Every structure is written in structure tokens, then in C-alpha cells.
Amino acid sequence: DVVMTQSPLSLPVTLGQPASISCRSSQSLVHSDGNTYLNWFQQRPGQSPRRLIYTVSNWESGVPDRISGSGSGTDFTLKISRVEAEDVAVYYCMQSTHWPFTFGQGTQLEIK
Amino acid sequence: EVQLVESGGDLVQPGGSLRLSCVASGFTFSSHWMNWVRQAPGKGLEWVANIKEDGSEKYYVDSVKGRFTISRDNAKNSLFLQMNSLRVEDTAVYYCVRGSSVWGQGTLVTVSS
Numbered sequence: 001d002v003v004m005t006q007s008p009l010s011l012p013v014t015l016g017q018p019a020s021i022s023c024r025s026s027q028s029l030v031h032s033d034g035n036t037y038l039n040w041f042q043q044r045p046g047q048s049p050r051r052l053i054y055t056v057s058n059w060e061s062g063v064p065d066r067i068s069g070s071g072s073g074t075d076f077t078l079k080i081s082r083v084e085a086e087d088v089a090v091y092y093c094m095q096s097t098h099w100p101f102t103f104g105q106g107t108q109l110e111i112k
Numbered sequence: 113e114v115q116l117v118e119s120g121g122d123l124v125q126p127g128g129s130l131r132l133s134c135v136a137s138g139f140t141f142s143s144h145w146m147n148w149v150r151q152a153p154g155k156g157l158e159w160v161a162n163i164k165e166d167g168s169e170k171y172y173v174d175s176v177k178g179r180f181t182i183s184r185d186n187a188k189n190s191l192f193l194q195m196n197s198l199r200v201e202d203t204a205v206y207y208c209v210r211g212s213s214v215w216g217q218g219t220l221v222t223v224s225s
Contacts, residue, residue, distance in 0.1 A: 051213045102159065
């Protein structure tokens with residue numbers, strides 16, 4: 001199985017400051033069709049997960065552009081340019097290139 | 113409005129069985145891969161199983177192979193997960209997911225004696 005490793009696992013951030021979460025996969029996520037199926041999810045307390053980013057850097061509808069995804073191969077990053085109170089959540093990366101699809105451990109973003 | 117509504121979660125003894133259902137609305141159900149994802153209490157997410165649009169392909173995570181069966185009824189816009197030989201470690205909220213973009217609210221399965 002592809003192992004997804006996120007860091008940090010806890011991320012205290014001051015309001016208005018940037019935040020960055022790293023996600024590394026144990027093997028390349030480039031699919032045979034040429035796409036890289038790396039997704040980012042946000043799970044706020046008591047809610048279902050919500051997809052923010054798909055195929056590395058594409059925004060889901062309604063996601064603010066201060067949240068962005070980047071990376072390639074085995075190294076990926078989720079960035080929030082200016083953290084707001086509504087960003088308090090657990091963030092997961094997930095690969096859907098190889099079965100079984102696998103998630104990172106999750107990163108808890110909190111306000112410092 | 114695109115919506116997925118799960119049901120069927122319950123408290124069951126180890127070794128028991130349970131069938132989860134998910135009813136879809138607001139989109140063409142038969143045009144999408146469908147999935148079950150679970151989350152143990154206070155833990156992360158685990159992809160459990162998925163099924164192709166016409167039901168011809170199914171995939172399972174190793175920990176549930178031979179015990180869980182995913183199925184669908186496109187005429188009724190419904191997805192199912194038959195869970196047999198349940199273990200304590202199967203305790204989780206089970207989410208019905210369209211592709212990876214649309215999630216239901218989840219249904220809680222508790223396996224305990």
C-alpha cells in the first residue's frame with residue numbers, strides 16, 4: 001500500500017499568518033493516464049470531510065483562493081496564505097492513484 | 113442539491129452482521145464510482161471499498177476482504193455495504209462518498225459485547 005506521511009501533525013498558527021502542510025507518498029502518484037491523483041481534505045469538528053483540492057492543485061468549487069495545493073511525484077504541499085478562524089480543522093492528504101486509496105495521518109490546525 | 117444519506121449503523125456484537133445503505137439524490141447516480149470510507153472514533157480516515165458505475169468492478173482494503181461486500185442498485189440510486197464477521201476494530205463512522213468529492217453525514221457502527 002502507498003503510505004502517505006504528513007507533517008507537521010499539529011500546526012499552531014496566528015490569525016492572518018501563513019500555514020503549510022507537507023504530504024509525502026511512499027511511491028510516485030503519477031497515474032498511467034498522466035494525472036496525479038493527490039487530494040486534500042478539510043474536516044472541521046463534528047463535520048464530514050470536505051474535499052478542498054483535487055489532482056494536486058485544482059480547487060473544489062467554493063474553496064477560497066488563499067488555500068492552494070502544489071507538488072509533484074511524491075512531494076506535495078497545502079498552503080493557506082492567511083489563516084482565518086474558519087480554517088481550524090484537521091487536514092488530510094489522500095492518494096487515489098493506487099488501490100487501496102490511502103490517507104495521511106491528518107494535521108490539526110489550531111489558532112495560536 | 114447533491115446529497116448522500118447513510119443509514120443502518122447500530123450497536124452489534126463481535127461476529128455479527130450489519131447492512132449499511134446510502135441513498136443518493138441530486139445527480140446521476142449510475143454515472144459515478146461510489147465508495148465507503150470509515151473513521152474510527154478520534155482517528156483518521158480509511159478507504160474501505162469502492163464500486164464501478166455499473167457494479168462490474170469492486171475493490172476492498174485488505175482488512176475487510178472476505179467479510180464486507182459493496183453493492184449498488186442504480187434503479188434505486190442506492191449503495192450498500194454488507195458487513196459480516198464484524199470485529200471491535202470495525203467500530204467507526206462509515207461515510208458514503210461519490211468519487212472523492214461528495215460525502216454523506218456518516219452512520220455510526222459500534223461493535224462491542
